[in-house]
Amino acid sequence: MSGTYLGMPAFPPPPPPAFPEAARDAVHDQTLRGNLRHATHTIRAKRARAVAEVSDWAALREAGMRIKDHTLRHLDRYLVQLEESVTAAGGTVHWAVDADEANRIVAGLVKATGETEVVKVKSMATQEIGLNEALEAEGIRAYETDLAELIVQLGRDRPSHILVPAIHRNRGEIRDIFRQEMGEWGRPAPEGLTDTPAELAEAARLHLREKFLRAKVGVSGANFMVAETGTLVVVESEGNGRMCLTLPETLISVVGIEKILPTWQDLEVFLQTLPRSSTAERMNPYTSMWTGTTDEDGPRTFHLVLLDNGRTDTLADEVGRQALRCIRCSACLNVCPVYERAGGHAYGSVYPGPIGAILSPQLRGIASEIDASLPYASSLCGACYEVCPVAIDIPEVLVHLRERVVEGGRTTREGNKVVLRPAKGHAAERAAMRAARWAFTHPGALRTGQRLASRTRRFHPRTLPGPGRAWSGTRDLPPVPAEPFRDWWQRTHDGRDRGE
Template sequence: MSGTYLGMPSFPRAAADSTRDMRLRGNLRHATHTIRAKRAQAVEELGDWAELREAGAALKERTLRHLDHYLEQLEAAVTAAGGVVHWAADADDANRIVTELVRETGESEVVKVKSMATQEIGLNEALAKAGISAYETDLAELIVQLGDDLPSHILVPAIHRNRDQIRDIFRKQMGSWGRAAPEGLSDDPAELAEAARLHLREKFLSAKVGISGANFMVAETGTLVVVESEGNGRMCLTLPETLISVVGIEKLVPTWQDLEVFLQTLPRSSTAERMNPYTSTWTGTTDDDGPSAFHLVLLDNGRTDALADTVGRQALRCIRCSACLNVCPVYERAGGHAYGSPYPGPIGAILTPQLRGVQSDLDASLPYASSLCGACYEVCPVAIDIPEVLVHLRERVVEGGTAVVRGQKTKIKPAKGHAAERALMRAARWAFDHPRAMRAGQRLAARGRRFTPRRLPVTAAGKAWSASRDLPRPAPQSFRDWWRHTRRDGGGSDAPRTGKESAE
């Protein structure tokens, strides 16, 4: 992924800093609560939402099972329509291809419509090294770029900024990137939007090269689809002479009819709208209409490896709606930057470690950036069982094992710092396999419950656990013993039969 994110601290360290920023937490709380309340209302309008969700999951799963077939079909359709398809195995490949394509045009500036894939590969930084300036045109992405910042949300990348911060960024930075902000610019949303519109209009009218992502690619026709709310996408996709689209290979749908499902679920889950204000579709090139040259860069960058994992591959269903971020209690308090990835929140916690591996401290910590409450699964419009994948990845971090890396089965070593956790889990496994020993341990713990410490012993693992929670006091009686007493006494009471202990 992008070099911008390399060297960032592990999630617990980054989150420890961000959770102390009261302004950030206030911004996040207000924004996420507002978005999720509107989303819930929009979803309730559809009586068949559960069926749409199930259909979306099934469509994505079928496509992933036959991804090789649909990719070949897509390539043939795009080529027949006048486009050129490029295959990028990783970020370096993709950056090299795009840089060479821009250089061939002789241009030194490009305009971009928001693309998570280009953030993932660090395209802006790669273009800058080649002397090419990339201008973001999505309003939130513009704010992030002008502020020399990083995105912190999938749908609203500048969610961590409030209006007065945005006003200050526009006043100080717009002039160095193009048209300056108007004199006396206030923090009124209408004035901020107008300043951005005037600044960007200059870029749209002069740019000869546009770079985009895509929400969907239709295999049967070679059509790409972008949905957005501001109209900047329409400008980037139609005005430049050359259009380069960088898209992850998982964004495929087999047929036009399949779009029917996602064009209902995506807007309601993301912006709480019944439909997106702008839905742009394009197929190759046509004479005297739109770009005269179209290049599609199909990005792997770890997706094939994730596809080989029958549990983890669920993450590739994601349609980037961001609903999981808006309901996640961890994201709400820690913010997106703590995840050290263009993909923050619950989906990032399962997608990033599969794309990048779990070798670094940051990536090994991401599967733990969750309370496993399951709210993310409940709102996901394609039914990704994020808690299941989180637990699956935690096992990989702690135990190691076999995984596919760059197309090859590879033995993954356990991550450092989890020896105590491994020992504890193995002890628990042994106890569950030996019921008598388990019962004896439960009774011993119940008898000594009043002496249970609130904190674990001062070890690395104990300190990490106790930093955010108290050690739970054992129950006065195990369920097995309670059931035995209840059956023996006739089953009339559901209270433990231990007198003094049960009164504590």
């Protein structure tokens, strides 16, 4: 079995470089820096206002965290209950252990309808499993219908933000992509298209309308699934979601197993916290809720594909499992100083930013260079934790994963307990820590070493040689005192406390 695939389209996908290399180009790209800065700062201020409007935000956040934690603790029970509810309401439930299996199921379902194209609602899960590429290989064309996803698909680009995958593009770039590429995929961009957002939205409306009206198969994810009732919920803005969820005859929803909520009432928490955290609105323009199928309204056939793809491995980690609370609002991206400068592509997965830095290495494991580097893609400032509407302590998980990278240890991969070897790149760090441990448990050696260091201090270099060079390139080495503290204490206090 191949490792867990977290959908990076590029064909054929080269292994993404480690975060520092990937971020280097982005950090020097002035246009990208400007675009990201503008977008993240706009949304940051708006989010703060939207959150301040509700007096009980802290209580909603606490309740959201508890609902998610409770659900995860009893996930097996709720999955079975959800399956029963969806089936009773006329839907069919499928289970997919990994990306390959999910893609096979969806491709099979589409082929069974005899159709060769599908319209898609923006969905992180289907991006994660690389569904579009898998369908393409089976001769099925998947049309992205979310505006930002359309920009990414037309531009043969990669998504760089959870909510706004084309956040790295400004309006001028979007106009150029529409002008050049729309004709290849269907209705061309209108003559004389300018870069005003309203005109760009109009161009997308015209381009996609013919696809919606003729579509026979829709593919979606879901923001929430209610175990008690079998209801699925999609939260969106543009109406492309409603088009895909109601016009086609067949609807296939691919949803991660962690998206379950126990009860209908639980929605009252997340329908208040999600819109304010993501687009900073009191409420997003459209929310669709459906339970199985409805006679003569919407799709006649509904399939739900429940996706594991590394989620149960994440659940097995006592510290890391809190990442499964995530409702994909992207508030953590918008406040992150690292994301703002590095952009989303450097994270090498469809989940960028702080949440990506803890989710990708858990879903995929830390075997690759990029995944071993992601826990370090943070200054641990904690802004992500502050804004998280389900209180995921991202810094805590980052530190936990750093330890995993450096020290190795027990973890779970594809359902099996394994023992990881320490990562290669951190040998010097481990050696230094081992040496420190030895010195601090041998006081005689420590004293001798400290005295030696004090006496030779005139000869100390200002920067470290060898592998330490990069570290001291932006830091001053701490000066060594003329006399070790313990010698000074001995000399001035004769080894006794003043009070004695």
